Amino acid sequence: MHDSITVERETRRPVRQPARLNVARIRQDFPIFDVPMYGKPLVFLDSAASSQKPIQVLDEMDHMYRTTYANVHRGVYWLSDQATYLYDQAREQIAAFIGAPAPENIVFTRNATEALNLVAYSYARHFLRAGDEIVLTELEHHANFVPWLVLARERGVVLKFVPLARDGTLDLSALDALLTPRTRLVSFAHVSNVLGTITDPAAIIQRAHAVGAVVVVDASQSVPHMPVNVQTLDCDFLVFSGHKMLGPTGIGVLYGRRELLEAMPPFMTGSDMISSVSFDDVTWNDVPLKFEAGTPAFVEAIGLGAAVGYLKALGMDAVREHERILTGYALQQLGGVAGVAVIGPTDPAVHAGVVSFTVEGLHPHDLATLLDRDGIAIRAGQHCAQPLHERLGLAATARASFYIYNNEHEVDALIAGIEHARRRLRRGGRTHG
Amino acid sequence: MDELYRDEILDHYERPRHYGTLAHADCAHSEVNASCGDRVYFEIQLSPDRRRIADVAFQGRGCIISQAAASMLADAVIGKPLAEIEALDQQAMLDMLGVTLTFARRKCALLGLRALKTGLYSLRAGESTS
Numbered sequence: 001m002h003d004s005i006t007v008e009r010e011t012r013r014p015v016r017q018p019a020r021l022n023v024a025r026i027r028q029d030f031p032i033f034d035v036p037m038y039g040k041p042l043v044f045l046d047s048a049a050s051s052q053k054p055i056q057v058l059d060e061m062d063h064m065y066r067t068t069y070a071n072v073h074r075g076v077y078w079l080s081d082q083a084t085y086l087y088d089q090a091r092e093q094i095a096a097f098i099g100a101p102a103p104e105n106i107v108f109t110r111n112a113t114e115a116l117n118l119v120a121y122s123y124a125r126h127f128l129r130a131g132d133e134i135v136l137t138e139l140e141h142h143a144n145f146v147p148w149l150v151l152a153r154e155r156g157v158v159l160k161f162v163p164l165a166r167d168g169t170l171d172l173s174a175l176d177a178l179l180t181p182r183t184r185l186v187s188f189a190h191v192s193n194v195l196g197t198i199t200d201p202a203a204i205i206q207r208a209h210a211v212g213a214v215v216v217v218d219a220s221q222s223v224p225h226m227p228v229n230v231q232t233l234d235c236d237f238l239v240f241s242g243h244k245m246l247g248p249t250g251i252g253v254l255y256g257r258r259e260l261l262e263a264m265p266p267f268m269t270g271s272d273m274i275s276s277v278s279f280d281d282v283t284w285n286d287v288p289l290k291f292e293a294g295t296p297a298f299v300e301a302i303g304l305g306a307a308v309g310y311l312k313a314l315g316m317d318a319v320r321e322h323e324r325i326l327t328g329y330a331l332q333q334l335g336g337v338a339g340v341a342v343i344g345p346t347d348p349a350v351h352a353g354v355v356s357f358t359v360e361g362l363h364p365h366d367l368a369t370l371l372d373r374d375g376i377a378i379r380a381g382q383h384c385a386q387p388l389h390e391r392l393g394l395a396a397t398a399r400a401s402f403y404i405y406n407n408e409h410e411v412d413a414l415i416a417g418i419e420h421a422r423r424r425l426r427r428g429g430r431t432h433g
Numbered sequence: 434m435d436e437l438y439r440d441e442i443l444d445h446y447e448r449p450r451h452y453g454t455l456a457h458a459d460c461a462h463s464e465v466n467a468s469c470g471d472r473v474y475f476e477i478q479l480s481p482d483r484r485r486i487a488d489v490a491f492q493g494r495g496c497i498i499s500q501a502a503a504s505m506l507a508d509a510v511i512g513k514p515l516a517e518i519e520a521l522d523q524q525a526m527l528d529m530l531g532v533t534l535t536f537a538r539r540k541c542a543l544l545g546l547r548a549l550k551t552g553l554y555s556l557r558a559g560e561s562t563s
Contacts (some may be wrong), residue, residue: 363496365469365541369437372535381469395470395495425438425497 021314021322023407029054029310030405040375043410048193048221048354048401049379050243053307057246060306064299072298073272073289087298090305091288097308098238099229100255107254107261107288108301112220113143115239115254116187118291119216120147122264123237128184130156135178135186135213137162137170138391141193142384144218148187162188162204164391168195168344172203183213190228191221194385194399195344196327196354198222201233209234214260220244224311225352225403226320230255245311247304250297261287268293319404323353326402330355330411337415339422343392353402356383359418362425364398370421376414437532438497446497451507455490459483460559462552464544471495471541473503475548477556479515486510486518491548496541498534503545505529510549518553521546 027033032052033042044052064086070079072087091103100106109115124134134148138161152159160178165171170188179186186208191198201217208215214236222228223238224245230238237260242251256264266273266284270293275283284290311319328348334340339360345351359367364380371378379399382389389397400414458476465472473493480487489511491503509529510518526546527534534542 363469363471365471365496365498365538366438369498369535369538373437382467386467389470396468425443 021318021404023322023405026054026314027405029056031055031058033405037375037377038373043374043376043413045400045402045406045410045414046377046379047224047244047403047406048383048399050249051224051246051403052405053248054246054310056310057248057303057306061248061299061303064302069299071295083298086302086305087296090298090301093305093308094253094301097312098223098253098255099231101231101258104287105230105255105258105261107256107291108296109239109252109254109291110250110297111243111252112218112239112241113252115237115252116143116216116218117147118254118267119237119239119256120151122267122291123214123260124148124151124157124185125155126265128155128157131158131182132184133158133160133180133182135160135162135175135183135208137188137199138164139170139192139195139197139385139388140187140189141218141220142386143220144187144189144216145387158182164388167346168192169197169350170199175204175207179207179211179213181211183208183211185216186213187216187218189218189221191219191225191352191354192344192388193221193354194356194383194388194397196351196356197345198226198350198352201235205234221352221354225316225323227316236260242300242304242307245304245307247307248300251300251304253304254291256288258287261291264291266290266293270294272296314404322404323402324348326406326408326411327351327353327355329408330400330402330414333411333415337418340418343394343397353406354399355401356397356399358394358397359422362422364396366425367398367418367421370424371414371417374413374417374420376410376417378414437534439532442497442501442530442532445501445504449491449500449504449507451488451490451504451511452492453490454492455488458490460552460556462548462555464548464551466495466499466540466544469495469541471499471544473499473545473548475503475507475545475552477549477552479556483515485512485514487512489549491545493545495544498530498538499541499544502526502530502542503548506545506549515553518549521550 030052068082070083072084091106095103095106151157163171163174205215216237217235219238219240223240236257238255240253243249273285273290273293275285334342340357342357368378368380381396455476455478459479461476463474476490478488489507491507493500530542
């Protein structure tokens with residue numbers, strides 16, 4: 001029959017290797033763009049919430065379910081062996097994608113939120129004491145805030161926040177004063193999901209290590225959009241979600257330094273993460289399986305592997321360059337519309353493909369609903385960052401975000417949609433409130 | 434074009450009915466949608482026999498749907514018996530608006546109703562313990 005080590009499966013449709021991003025060609029790989037919205041073409045500007053999926057990822061998972069499906073790590077029969085091989089291969093692909101030293105550094109989770117909870121539970125809860133300090137920032141997503149807040153309440157750990165500067169970047173001049181001998185952990189977003197701010201991790205990581213703190217990088221908005229190398233960063237933990245980078249839902253990644261993962265107690269317990277179990281004793285499995293209890297989302301992990309393959313073929317430098325140009329265009333165009341205020345840095349070099357803005361006299365919800373009728377999908381609200389919005393003094397914002405399948409025409413459509421919404425609602429404005 | 438922002442709804446948003454404050458309120462309650470900042474604050478004055486809503490006033494800020502719905506609701510409940518208000522459910526509120534809303538926008542539409550009903554409920558609770 002088949003040799004499980006050497007069998008190669010053809011992917012259904014080969015991934016092209018353009019010199020620079022060919023968006024028109026890329027869009028052909030995404031079936032969802034054939035689906036009309038209210039009879040109009042879909043203009044999808046909410047990839048920061050979740051990205052669309054290319055046929056290569058869909059086919060990989062479908063093929064898995066149809067031809068090579070069986071539980072991993074368990075069976076002696078060919079199907080299980082092959083599924084295990086493909087699952088392990090996905091882990092290797094993902095490790096290589098972020099420059100991890102080995103696949104053992106990669107723990108599969110449900111998403112970045114679960115990965116952060118794992119660090120909070122297995123590292124922080126285990127090693128931190130009352131009075132220890134955690135440094136976060138004012139622009140964190142709830143996933144990188146709430147787990148630490150809960151820890152602070154339960155353990156008397158002190159939270160401190162790197163403040164926002166006026167231009168929407170982090171005020172790193174305040175960092176030295178925040179870091180003390182009691183700082184045990186620093187966690188920050190590489191790219192802000194609201195402001196689009198790109199923070200240079202080196203500035204934070206070096207100083208955090210100098211006071212003996214471990215560093216967690218929330219790379220949810222960076223790994224999908226730019227080259228990220230965990231060894232270059234020298235971070236201790238790094239998290240991201242598969243569904244934001246062309247992969248399926250239900251799969252995320254925690255990268256961890258080997259020594260830390262080995263020192264940490266497990267998170268969820270049950271099967272797969274054990275080595276041996278008797279009625280009165282249990283020993284843990286090796287890293288990373290120690291942190292992966294129960295049947296894993298192995299088909300989804302393989303789907304994420306296919307997504308990584310797709311992105312690798314495009315080249316992450318090309319992806320970043322595409323978004324840098326597109327974001328620059330969007331900032332320029334939005335800046336020219338009266339009553340529109342973009343929040344976040346004005347310099348596209350430090351502003352990733354996430355653009356949040358307000359429109360005078362137009363609540364983001366109403367704008368988003370009217371844009372929807374034009375086939376345009378944006379996000380409205382607080383984008384899972386209520387403390388940040390409180391800090392900005394804004395009740396809600398509108399957010400457009402870009403990825404490999406967006407182009408300048410879609411930015412033009414957004415601008416036209418904003419004007420259209422204003423015309424639609426212009427009747428003299430409100431007399432109260 | 435789309436019915437969602439038809440003239441009636443925009444009119445209620447721009448010229449909200451019963452906007453302001455009451456000279457004498459028997460109860461009041463504020464509801465906020467934390468995820469977008471929409472807020473509606475209702476004040477209620479009961480009839481002397483405490484069986485009807487004699488007057489109502491609301492204040493608020495937020496999206497068109499949340500504010501227009503509050504205004505329509507204020508219009509609808511003046512003079513009505515409390516028993517009838519209690520029977521006003523979510524679907525009745527959505528029917529009052531008369532538009533199809535996405536799941537996420539329903540919270541906006543129901544904000545005023547929650548403020549009103551919670552205010553009345555607190556009044557009842559106060560009465561039953563006194």
